[in-house]
Amino acid sequence: MTPPPRHLVIVGGGTAGWMAACTLQKAWGTDCSITLVESPRIPTVGVGEGSTPLLQQFFAGLGIAESEWMPACDATYKAGILFDRWTGDENFRSYFHPFFSALDLQPAEQFFTNCNARRRGRACDTQPDHYFVSASVTAQGRAPVPRQTLAHPVDYGYHFDAGKLAAFLRGFAIGRGLEHVLDDVIGVEQGETGEIAALQLAECGRLAADFFVDCTGFQSLLMEKTLGVPFVSFGENLFNDAAVAIATPVDEAAPLQPQTRSTALSNGWAWQIPLQSRRGNGYVYSSSHISAEEAERELRRHCGAADSVPARHLKMRVGRLQHHWHRNCLAVGLSQGFIEPLEATALMLVQFTVEQFVRDFSRGAQESYNAALNSMIEGIRDYIVAHYLLNTRGDSEYWRACREDARPSENLRALLCAWDGTGDFDAALHAQRQQQVYLRPSWYCILAGMGRFPQASVAKAGDQSRHSALDYCRRAATELFLDHREQLARLPG
Ligand SMILES: Cc1cc2nc3c(=O)[nH]c(=O)nc-3n(C[C@H](O)[C@H](O)[C@H](O)COP(=O)(O)OP(=O)(O)OC[C@H]3O[C@@H](n4cnc5c(N)ncnc54)[C@H](O)[C@@H]3O)c2cc1C
Structure with missing residues (x-):
């Protein structure tokens, strides 16, 4: 078992730096002194206002209640993402990608069955919004927080002001003993074996430590610029920059x-x-x-x-580092890579990067750690790329290029091929279960929501399965969830 480093320095005070600081302090605080150095000159990226449900666990792990952080960060609840006009076909104008929960089990099965029937040319309803409770919660302007404790938790995420979130976490970490230095890193000193030995700060001089965390944003000062870890671009698949x-x-x-x-x-x-x-x-x-x-x-x-x-x-620089933990350095946040914010996954990756690092550090599992992170990033990338490949817009060269010029991974090609055929799509998903980050409901939602079906299969107006599923979702939303503003008003300001 490798003991925690005795002195650890984090460079960067954006959301990634402060999330890393809070997590590492919680895990190692008693054995390890932590310093965070942040430039007073270089601004943070200042965006990044949506999360996935994993952020619930981040705050729960730190023992911070929603009533403490949400009012301070201007935060609201998030039940999912609405995709509007990603196709040129009015029949598939928009769909909701929900955060799903055990409440959806029954209607979602009906949705999967309908999708598979429609893939084989049978007309039936496949609009994702009719089969997930969080879509009805959203349509009714409710918060996705159940009024009472349910047998199974309901997953939801948040929207927040990125600057206020970083400031909140800064206060939390400093209050628990973290040393905060406002200064610029102007040089990095390496030891004979290539490890980072110390940082040269503009005002405070030399700062030595055993371990360094690079949260310097897109410039990746320690990992890429100093240690020379190569950057793998996703530019051939994702054109937004x-x-x-x-x-x-x-x-x-x-x-x-x-x-x-x-x-x-x-x-x-x-x-x-x-x-x-x-x-x-x-x-x-x-x-x-x-x-x-x-x-x-x-x-x-x-x-x-x-x-x-x-x-x-x-x-934006879209891609990832080849390694995220290299020598005595870990890259977290934009310094380790960025996919693009379409599914708001960056902070989820920050959280996973640091939490998994804490677990793997003690057993020295550097190689499997880097492999797991790369697999996660590529799993997310494939799902993001799918949005662009499936677009049917004809209004610009950009949308044509997204559909025709991108080079999807083998995994993504295999999934699309399985969906387009008449075989078992679930078997194709199952075969990739180790590499996929997005689960069955997400894949069905995107493929059905963007209308990837044989042309002849048009939904019947009076489809019975649609009515019973939608009635169930609407009823569950009304009975189990409060109005969004009312729920927020219950959090003390
Ligand atoms: C357009 C856009 C939209 C996004 N939307 C989302 C979203 O909805 N959801 C989501 O999860 N993520 C989103 N992200 C990503 C998210 O913004 C970032 O993951 C998050 O803000 C973390 O950034 P960071 O802390 O890595 O970098 P930054 O915020 O860039 O912070 C870098 C820090 O490093 C410091 N620094 C740099 N160089 C030095 C130096 N030499 N010495 C000392 N300090 C230094 C800077 O002062 C700063 O404090 C989005 C990103 C972009 C670009």
């Missing part, structure tokens, strides 16, 4: 739907994220297909932002 973000006011009169809305635009897609006091909007696009100025104009039109509202432009 830039984003522009704008905040707009919330509409207090409209229901507060617990969803991220992802709308396809001319050369990428736009997110809309409802927070308590504002709405986050952004356009993720390919800079080879549209200029930053045109993208900003298109986003302003889309979200109704006046020219006077400031916009923030960002560049």
Whole structure:
């Protein structure tokens, strides 16, 4: 058993740095002194406002209740993601990708059965929104938090202000003894064996440690720039490399739907994220297909932002490091790679990277750790790439290129081939169970939601299975869940 390092230094004070700090402090705090160095000059990326359900476990692990962190971070609940206009076919204009739970077991089985029948050419209803309780919870503007404890928990995620979340976690970690240094790393000293020995700080001088965590964002200062770990680009599959973000006011009169809305635009897609006091909007696009100025104009039109509202432009580097733990260094967050924010998976990866590292460090399982992380990242990538491959939009060269020029992995090709044939799609999914991050409901939702069916199979208007499933979902939403704003009001501010 390898004991924890005695002194560990984290470089970077974005969400990744502070999430890593809190987790490592909780796991090793008594045996290891932790310092976080953060530049007062280089801003954090400042976006990243949606999570997956795994974030529930992050806060639970730290013993932080929703009533403590959510009001401080302007947070709302999230039941899933609405994908709007990702196809050119009005019959498949939008679908909801839900966070699912045991409440969905029965209607979801009906959905899978209908999808498989329709794949074989039979007309039946396959609109995902009719078969998942969280889609009805969202349509009714409720929060996905059950009013009373159920036999099985309900998974949900969050929306939040990224800057406020980092500040909250900073306060939490510093309150528990973490040393915080505001300074710039201007040099890195390596030992004879190539390990990192110390950092050179602009003001405070030399800072030595046994272990270093690189949370320096896209510049990957320690892992890539110092240790030379290669970067594997996903550029041949994912063409988006830039984003522009704008905040707009919330509409207090409209229901507060617990969803991220992802709308396809001319050369990428736009997110809309409802927070308590504002709405986050952004356009993720390919800079080879549209200029930053045109993208900003298109986003302003889309979200109704006046020219006077400031916009923030960002560049994205899409891909991953070859190794995430190398020598005495771990890369976490944008420094280890980024897929793109379509399914809001980056913080989930941050959490997994640090929690699994704590488990694997003591047994020195570096090789299997790096392999597990790469497999997870590639599993997420395949699901993201599927959105682009399945698009049927005909309005720009960008959407044609996404469909025809991308080079999907073997795994993704095998899944699409199984779905398009008449064989057993579940068997194909099962065969990839070790590599897939997204589970059966997610794959059925995307394939059915984007209308990947034989042309002749048109749903019948009076399909009975649709009615009974939708009635069940609507009833469950009404009976088990409170209005979203009412649920938030119960959290002390
Ligand atoms: C457009 C966009 C949308 C996104 N949406 C989502 C989303 O919905 N959900 C999600 O989970 N994720 C999302 N992400 C990803 C998410 O924003 C990041 O994973 C998260 O913010 C973590 O960033 P980070 O801490 O790794 O890097 P950063 O926020 O860039 O922080 C880097 C830190 O390193 C410090 N630093 C850098 N160099 C030095 C130096 N030399 N010396 C000292 N300090 C230094 C900086 O000062 C800063 O504190 C999105 C990302 C983008 C680009």
